[in-house]
């Protein structure tokens with residue numbers, strides 16, 4: 001049955017132009033071309049093999065990641081890939097590595113917080129990977145509370161240097177990816193002290209390791225923080241611990257876009273908001289939202305294809321059993337996730353636009369949209385990562401027992417993905433930031449400052465005007481409700497941006513209709529899930545709730561014949577999916593059977609340990625010995 005497409009009958013049912021949908025998913029014909037080319041390049045290169053990760057020890061796993069990162073870099077250089085192609089290559093290699101932090105945080109931090117001069121000095125080195133950087137903000141004692149960081153950077157005017165120091169155990173840097181074993185440099189965040197006065201937290205470029213033999217420099221203690229959740233998974237990353245013992249760095253290694261220290265020891269604040277020190281986090285949260293749709297769509301692709309292959313019950317007169325995808329219960333769990341994958345794709349695109357817009361404004365000294373950009377990136381990062389982590393786990397359950405096998409790809413995907421709910425801001429802490437922004441907006445309603453952008457709707461919600469007095473009642477006391485309000489606000493953004501997307505011209509037979517169905521599923525599923533809130537606030541009547549439920553059922557039936565084509569539109573290679581259950585040809589059972597025999601445990605028919613532990617048991621030697 002090798003070479004047979006077991007899902008061909010499903011593909012024949014589809015009612016829209018899959019190739020056109022692939023372009024919509026990718027974002028543009030150019031983006032599709034790059035993605036398609038690079039994913040195939042990675043998939044066809046044995047150097048990027050990844051099917052053995054769960055069986056390697058941590059040391060072997062990590063060394064293999066180093067090998068792959070070096071091989072990826074060689075490929076990028078040899079093939080003269082563009083920045084866009086190189087980023088895609090790292091994405092399709094699909095293995096968390098120090099390079100994520102080097103390209104994803106270290107470089108953006110220098111770009112966003114460094115002066116022109118600093119950028120000119122450091123960026124060429126970083127782009128050529130002559131130095132490797134990490135982002136060292138979090139400490140053992142403080143992650144969320146950035147103002148609570150304890151590392152100090154004290155200016156010494158005698159030598160024109162900063163002294164970076166970890167005064168306590170809890171001030172040890174803890175978690176930064178790439179720090180443990182690889183990074184030569186860090187953007188380290190520390191409390192700036194000039195002339196005995198504190199000026200808040202700032203970033204500093206600190207060299208950690210020798211560029212000759214990789215040994216830690218004087219005053220630096222550095223290592224890996226140990227094994228993390230799951231086998232393989234995020235353990236390819238060397239999250240690290242770092243202590244500074246009065247480490248001296250030149251003054252010009254303080255990132256000085258937001259504030260400066262002169263050689264005379266004068267502290268100066270630029271004309272830009274202090275919050276720009278947090279700018280890298282805004283940037284990365286935006287990329288994490290874009291990434292959520294990738295992780296969720298990958299899980300949904302696996303669960304959808306497998307649900308079309310898997311049959312249980314319902315055989316008529318000895319005929320085939322029912323495909324589990326035809327059960328309404330399966331559809332009601334799977335199709336909202338499929339709709340979410342598309343919704344998150346479009347919200348990721350929009351957020352990228354919003355980020356580019358705010359960046360452009362900042363360059364022109366217009367800081368007016370920064371609070372909204374912060375609230376949107378924080379809130380949408382929280383919403384999409386929570387939904388994606390939950391969605392991956394739901395996809396595992398949708399695949400029944402086989403979903404629990406590593407060869408399904410789902411356990412590893414979950415283990416790699418789930419820390420996204422914590423890193424780059426704990427999701428609840430981030431929602432509290434959104435709530436704070438919303439309450440600030442409510443408190444200004446009726447003033448001359450009119451809410452615009454994603455909060456423009458607030459002027460139209462009359463009862464909010466009456467709520468204003470309630471805002472004074474105590475943020476902390478009401479924080480549980482406020483977090484719910486923040487989620488609702490973010491969902492409103494997701495739904496409205498999906499609707500806006502549909503107002504654009506979308507070429508391709510039936511493509512727009514499919515997206516309309518998915519958009520309606522996304523919105524009505526939310527209404528259904530939260531109908532208690534909608535009913536109790538009088539936003540809908542019980543009749544509306546029942547209608548929404550009926551409509552959802554009908555929408556699921558409309559998706560059903562198109563389900564396989566809708567996941568094909570993600571254009572994932574079997575290599576990227578890394579799942580027997582999700583393979584393109586649906587030839588699941590022979591592949592599962594074959595894979596089982598490749599497990600190291602099956603290398604011998606009689607296991608190691610038989611003579612030591614099993615035989616004595618069977619022969620009752622253990623009991624006899626005891627007696």
Ligand SMILES: CC/C=C\C/C=C\C/C=C\C/C=C\CCCCC(=O)SCCNC(=O)CCNC(=O)[C@H](O)C(C)(C)COP(=O)(O)OP(=O)(O)OC[C@H]1O[C@@H](n2cnc3c(N)ncnc32)[C@H](O)[C@@H]1OP(=O)(O)O
Nearest residue numbers: 096100104137143144146275278287288291374423424425
């Ligand atoms: C395998 C990888 C897969 C996918 C990833 C894909 C791509 C990403 C690429 C690479 C990444 C790879 C792996 C991820 C690595 C993760 C790295 C990290 O985790 S780095 C550490 C991140 N740390 C945090 O996020 C800490 C969270 N805490 C905070 O952000 C803040 O301190 C806080 C919670 C916002 C604190 O706020 P608080 O109000 O208490 O305090 P402040 O006084 O500091 O704030 C006052 C004022 O400022 C506003 N504000 C806060 N933050 C920002 C901001 N970022 N931008 C703009 N404005 C901000 C705040 O709202 C207040 O405003 P006001 O109300 O006064 O108007």
Ligand SMILES: Cc1cc2nc3c(=O)[nH]c(=O)nc-3n(C[C@H](O)[C@H](O)[C@H](O)COP(=O)(O)OP(=O)(O)OC[C@H]3O[C@@H](n4cnc5c(N)ncnc54)[C@H](O)[C@@H]3O)c2cc1C
Nearest residue numbers: 135136137138142143144175176177419422423424425428
């Ligand atoms: C895999 C991984 C990679 C990471 N990579 C990096 C990196 O490269 N660089 C780096 O600097 N950091 C990194 N981090 C650290 C990460 O950014 C922090 O762990 C994250 O910001 C959460 O902070 P915390 O650990 O202090 O959580 P805590 O703040 O201690 O959270 C614990 C609990 O307290 C709750 N809580 C905290 N504050 C409040 C509040 N005000 N109100 C209500 N509830 C609250 C939270 O919701 C949570 O439930 C990484 C973390 C992980 C897991």
